[in-house]
Amino acid sequence: MRFLPVFLDIKTGPVVLIGAGELLRAKLRVLAAAGARIRVHATDNNHDLSGVGADDAGRITFVNGDPLTADLTGVIAIVCAGAGDIGVAMSARARSLGLPVNVMDDLDHSSFIFPAIVDRGDVVVAVGTGGASPVVARRVREKIEALLPARIGDLAEFIGGFRKSIHAAIAEFPLRRRFWERVIDGPIGALVLAGRKAEAEAALKAVADPTAFALADKPAGQVALVGAGPGDPDLLTIKALRALQDADVVFYDELVSTEILDRIRRDTARIPVGRRVGKSGIGQDAINKLMIEAAQSGQRVVRLKGGDPFVFGRGGEEVEALRAAGVAYSIVPGITAGLGAAADFEVPLTYRHEALRITFLTAHKARDAETVDWSTLTDTRMTVVVYMGMTAAPAVREGLLAAGRSPETPVGVFARVTRPDAQGAIGPLADLPELVKRLDGGPAILIIGDVVRHAGAFRHQSPRQIISELLEAAQ
Structure with missing residues (x-):
């Protein structure tokens, strides 16, 4: 995470906006809607305020002169949109003064970025991708927009109005949390979300004993x-x-x-x-x-x-x-990790006419493997999935070979499955200990059986790092 998500109090001072064209006007609308006081240096001399509400327009001032020499006393942030080379120079000035600065589409000269915003009044959700993909951020915002109730901000404001009095009435934080959970999830919260705020206020004021209210429906541990x-x-x-x-x-x-x-x-x-x-x-x-x-x-x-x-x-x-x-x-x-490994490396644990049964076993240590009755695992139509089997890999191999399983039986060793650093090594049962050594540590799953021939490594380039040994039987 390069950019820490924070919320800037725009009531503490003006924001300086520098630039031209539709890029500047888009940022102007965002800042105005947020309630900011804005000093605008329009480098194209366009003072158009279309799209800005009448109430918001009163907080906007167009300033003449060079922004690089303008007085920045009391300014809380600087935004450059469509400003060209002035944006880079303004970034240097802002940094020298310790002011947050955003130069649109220029991460190298920005100390903060604009997220995609879901605005529900007192509830604001900011979605960022570190500036890498605003389109992805907007898609996430759209999904959140669809999930949040329209009046969720009203609910937050409602709770804020009673927060101090409830804090004074209930000293313990866990109990206060239960109190608000009961308010939010119960009839009072439903009234607010339905737009019946006055009824909700009356219901909450009628709670004579907040502690008893919190404990009334407190579930047992x-x-x-x-x-x-x-x-x-x-x-x-x-x-x-x-x-x-x-x-x-x-x-x-x-x-x-x-x-x-x-x-x-x-x-x-x-x-x-x-x-x-x-x-x-x-x-x-x-x-x-x-x-x-x-x-x-x-x-x-x-x-x-x-x-x-x-x-x-x-x-x-x-x-x-x-x-x-x-x-x-x-x-x-x-x-379970066995199913995760199968999906990650495209190994079907069952396959019609080839693998009809699955056995899951654990071999955390060599002595665990020594206690297994390997004679029950020699059926070629059985897939054997071994958990925690890296240390016991030599004993697993010896047990299966001694019981009669072919040394050419396909084996996959799959480490850290479903994670970004997942690895796999595929080869014959005879080489199982060597396959384990090729991986950069566990935890790992061993999959033993003919189904390993169907793994992605044998059919196309896998998206995971697979160290593959083509089996003679697979040719």
Whole structure:
């Protein structure tokens, strides 16, 4: 993120606008609609105010003279639109004075940029792409426009009018948040959004005890076991996103990506509890205890787990602990890493007449692989998906070969699936340990079976980095 999104208080001083033509007039309309006082240096001497409202026109002053020598005392920002070389020179002057400056379509000479704006009064949504693609920003704005109620700004203004009195009545922040959630999500908020503000004000003023109001419908603490998927935040379900936004505390695994953690509400407590290879965690019993204690204190808890909670995620153990403690819980499934790898690298886990069965297993360490009955996995029409199998790759190979699986069986090793830095290595089962060494670390999924021949690497140039060894059997 190059540009930090901030909101400038345009009531604190004038904005200087420099330029010509329709570019200047477009920025003039935006600034005027925002309520700014504007000093305009029109380099084409065009003082046309068409498209600007009568009330807004009173805040606009056209100034003669060279903007490079103009008095900038009290000015809060400078905008150049269609200003040519003057824009570059004005940028240098603004920077020397410590003033924010925007030179339209010139990131190198701008210290701030204009976002695409959704304006709902007190609710303003700014969408930016760092100046890279205003068209993308406008498309995002259009989608947000369609989602937001027309009177959402009225609701924000309504709440602002009562904020101080409620703050004085309810000292605890979590309880105040519950109070406003109940207002926004209940009949009072519905009245405001319906345009019946006077009725909403009367209803809120009738609340004699704000604390009791907040606690009246306070739900008991609960836990949501949420699958974070294999890493791509776009693969989170809507239900998972809702749980992350509602949570008071999130206990998350180490393998959950930063991009997914960014979807958690900002004031939510985040506590890492997972473990990785070579690093011991706090232990499952301790995790269970933390979840139960948080829920019993009335908090909304999310246990955020990579992939799916019920696929090698110990979700079953956690459910048993929550049941025994009498804690309410819900389960939000996620895309398991095996399915993420299959989609990312175009490996169909089943294929008509070729692969009729799938086996998922975990081989975190070599001794895990040694406990597997490999004789049940020799059917050529079975796809074997191995989780956490990088360390145990030699034992996986030896187990399958000893059981009779062909050394030419196609194998794919797919690391960090669905993430931008995903990698894959494809080759025969005999070379499995070597394939693992070609990748830049895990976590990784092993897919073993004839279906690997259908992977994108064998048919066209994959968008992912695939280190491919063409199999003799695939020729």
